Amino acid sequence: MALIEIRQVKKQYRTGSDVVEALRGIDISIEAGEFITIMGQSGSGKSTLLSVLGGMNHPTSGEVEMAGVNLYQLDSERLADFRAQNLGFVFQSFHLIQYLTALENVMLPLAIVKMTTAAKRESARQALERVGLGTKTDRLPNQLSGGEQERVAIARAIVNSPHILLADEPTGNLDSKTSEEVMALFRQLNDAGQTVVMVTHNPENGAYSDRTISLKDGLVCA
Amino acid sequence: MKLHTISINNLKRRKAKMAFLTIGLMVGIATIVTLVTLTRSMSSDIEKKMDEFGANILVTPQSNGLSMNYGGISLGGVTFDQREIKEEDLAKIRTIKNNKNISAVSPKVLGGVKIGTHDVLLVGVDFAAELKMKQWWQIFGDPPKGDNELLLGSDASNVLNASSGDSVQIKGETFKVAGVLSQTGSQDDSLVFASLPRAQKLLGKEGKITMAEVAALCSGCPIGDMVTQIAEILPDSKVSAIQQVVEGRLKALDQFKRFSYAMAAVVVFIGSLIVFVTMMGSVNERTTEIGVFRAIGFRKSHIMRIILLEAALVSLLAGVLGYLVGMGGAKLALPFMAESKNAHLLWDSTVAFGSIGLALLLGILASLYPALHASKMDPTEALRAL
Numbered sequence: 001m002a003l004i005e006i007r008q009v010k011k012q013y014r015t016g017s018d019v020v021e022a023l024r025g026i027d028i029s030i031e032a033g034e035f036i037t038i039m040g041q042s043g044s045g046k047s048t049l050l051s052v053l054g055g056m057n058h059p060t061s062g063e064v065e066m067a068g069v070n071l072y073q074l075d076s077e078r079l080a081d082f083r084a085q086n087l088g089f090v091f092q093s094f095h096l097i098q099y100l101t102a103l104e105n106v107m108l109p110l111a112i113v114k115m116t117t118a119a120k121r122e123s124a125r126q127a128l129e130r131v132g133l134g135t136k137t138d139r140l141p142n143q144l145s146g147g148e149q150e151r152v153a154i155a156r157a158i159v160n161s162p163h164i165l166l167a168d169e170p171t172g173n174l175d176s177k178t179s180e181e182v183m184a185l186f187r188q189l190n191d192a193g194q195t196v197v198m199v200t201h202n203p204e205n206g207a208y209s210d211r212t213i214s215l216k217d218g219l220v221c222a
Numbered sequence: 223m224k225l226h227t228i229s230i231n232n233l234k235r236r237k238a239k240m241a242f243l244t245i246g247l248m249v250g251i252a253t254i255v256t257l258v259t260l261t262r263s264m265s266s267d268i269e270k271k272m273d274e275f276g277a278n279i280l281v282t283p284q285s286n287g288l289s290m291n292y293g294g295i296s297l298g299g300v301t302f303d304q305r306e307i308k309e310e311d312l313a314k315i316r317t318i319k320n321n322k323n324i325s326a327v328s329p330k331v332l333g334g335v336k337i338g339t340h341d342v343l344l345v346g347v348d349f350a351a352e353l354k355m356k357q358w359w360q361i362f363g364d365p366p367k368g369d370n371e372l373l374l375g376s377d378a379s380n381v382l383n384a385s386s387g388d389s390v391q392i393k394g395e396t397f398k399v400a401g402v403l404s405q406t407g408s409q410d411d412s413l414v415f416a417s418l419p420r421a422q423k424l425l426g427k428e429g430k431i432t433m434a435e436v437a438a439l440c441s442g443c444p445i446g447d448m449v450t451q452i453a454e455i456l457p458d459s460k461v462s463a464i465q466q467v468v469e470g471r472l473k474a475l476d477q478f479k480r481f482s483y484a485m486a487a488v489v490v491f492i493g494s495l496i497v498f499v500t501m502m503g504s505v506n507e508r509t510t511e512i513g514v515f516r517a518i519g520f521r522k523s524h525i526m527r528i529i530l531l532e533a534a535l536v537s538l539l540a541g542v543l544g545y546l547v548g549m550g551g552a553k554l555a556l557p558f559m560a561e562s563k564n565a566h567l568l569w570d571s572t573v574a575f576g577s578i579g580l581a582l583l584l585g586i587l588a589s590l591y592p593a594l595h596a597s598k599m600d601p602t603e604a605l606r607a608l
Contacts, residue, residue, distance in 0.1 A: 056516075056602045076522070080519050091514070095510060095513075095514045097511055099232055099234065104231070111223045111227070112519065117224070124223075
């Protein structure tokens with residue numbers, strides 16, 4: 001059985017009197033351990049698909065099943081719990097909390113987990129070491145470069161050992177050299193068994209993944 | 223890392239905003255503390271001074287007569303079936319429910335005697351109680367100490383041509399004039415005061431008293447209730463209240479108290495509004511941050527806890543500072559507001575805990591809606607990028 005099953009997912013937005021169909025019946029199946037890139041032009045619906053996958057955007061119709069759980073049959077609080085236990089997010093603009101150090105940012109998903117502070121600190125330190133930032137744990141986000149901030153964001157996404165890592169344009173704000181390093185890092189994580197679903201508009205990023213899903217006008221086209 | 227780490231670190235980062243919030247709430251709390259403490263201190267000041275106004279409850283024997291005097295001018299009266307109070311019954315006054323409010327009980331025995339060729343009214347008093355009650359008395363000479371010493375009213379002294387150190391004869395017994403009262407403008411001016419047991423003996427009224435004055439003056443004590451309580455234990459006596467002076471002053475204070483509370487309510491309302499607007503602004507500024515929290519699995523209750531904890535910490539600080547600043551304000555204002563220059567500031571733990579509790583309550587209540595608003599944010603919209 002696939003880790004993620006997306007069945008006939010449609011998503012409509014109402015803007016004034018207009019109805020915009022962002023997703024028009026998506027069927028996707030993703031196996032555990034896969035590295036998937038979702039590509040498409042601006043407005044193709046790829047970010048909407050990622051937010052639906054992340055349990056944050058209720059589809060207008062269709063089903064999203066993840067690790068055997070039908071996501072949108074859960075109420076919002078249980079959905080939050082599901083995200084905390086099974087998903088890791090990497091955002092395009094990193095979205096690090098500016099008043100927390102790198103280590104504290106990585107510890108953030110553990111703030112709601114019952115663990116000792118020492119254990120949380122150790123998990124966060126290990127996650128930062130995995131992304132190559134073991135020596136910059138006490139830096140604030142504004143004391144880190146863009147690439148380093150992205151790595152902190154990745155460490156935060158993997159600190160709770162999620163089933164699936166969801167990334168939205170993770171190299172969108174990085175130069176080409178740093179982008180390559182970040183993509184290599186995602187590849188490394190995937191090689192270690194982490195399932196990765198990444199939205200990107202950069203075709204070069206597709207080379208790092210196992211499979212590319214192309215979207216056009218809210219439909220899978222390849 | 224726990225939820226409170228997020229709250230504390232956020233407060234540290236937004237120092238200016240949090241200082242504004244703290245000051246806004248602190249001003250409200252300080253105003254309340256100042257007004258409440260001033261009112262209480264002034265009440266206490268007046269309570270302490272009440273003794274100077276003399277008695278406010280009069281215990282006289284039951285009679286069917288109507289006295290005919292006004293402003294010290296007596297036209298006599300028609301009295302029959304006059305009774306007297308037993309001295310031993312007076313002790314019962316100290317057993318009433320509101321006995322703690324009784325400051326002094328001054329028994330008196332009255333009777334006419336002849337000194338030389340003059341008829342005078344002799345008043346037997348318990349000098350200790352009388353002097354406590356009539357603190358405005360100024361005595362030329364000394365207060366009487368022994369049973370054979372007298373105190374003369376100023377008019378009596380003139381009429382009898384006797385001053386302190388002189389001797390006078392009453393019913394063949396010699397008394398020394400220990401002191402003379404300065405003019406009081408009251409009936410005391412024409413009286414001759416002797417010790418109670420001696421006067422009782424001279425007047426043939428051993429164990430009896432004609433009347434008693436009770437000083438029971440305090441802002442909170444129910445004079446009316448006390449009158450009823452004394453009347454119940456002394457059924458053969460007439461108990462009446464002399465309330466005008468006290469009530470007038472307490473009424474003025476009560477008006478000030480009500481004005482203070484109204485002002486405090488306005489300031490508190492403004493303080494709450496400041497908290498509400500600042501917290502709402504803070505929540506809106508942190509939309510992305512809250513979106514991240516929600517995306518990584520924070521429940522609505524977690525978001526609310528973060529916001530409310532921030533509000534509680536700021537409110538706690540505002541409460542403590544507000545109390546200290548308020549007490550400082552009251553200390554500065556009290557000399558200008560109180561009648562007595564010796565008025566003391568009341569340091570009351572109820573006001574301390576009350577002000578901190580009120581700050582917490584206001585801060586949390588005013589932040590409830592912003593916290594709820596934050597918890598309901600849609601993570602997708604909050605992040606926008608997704």
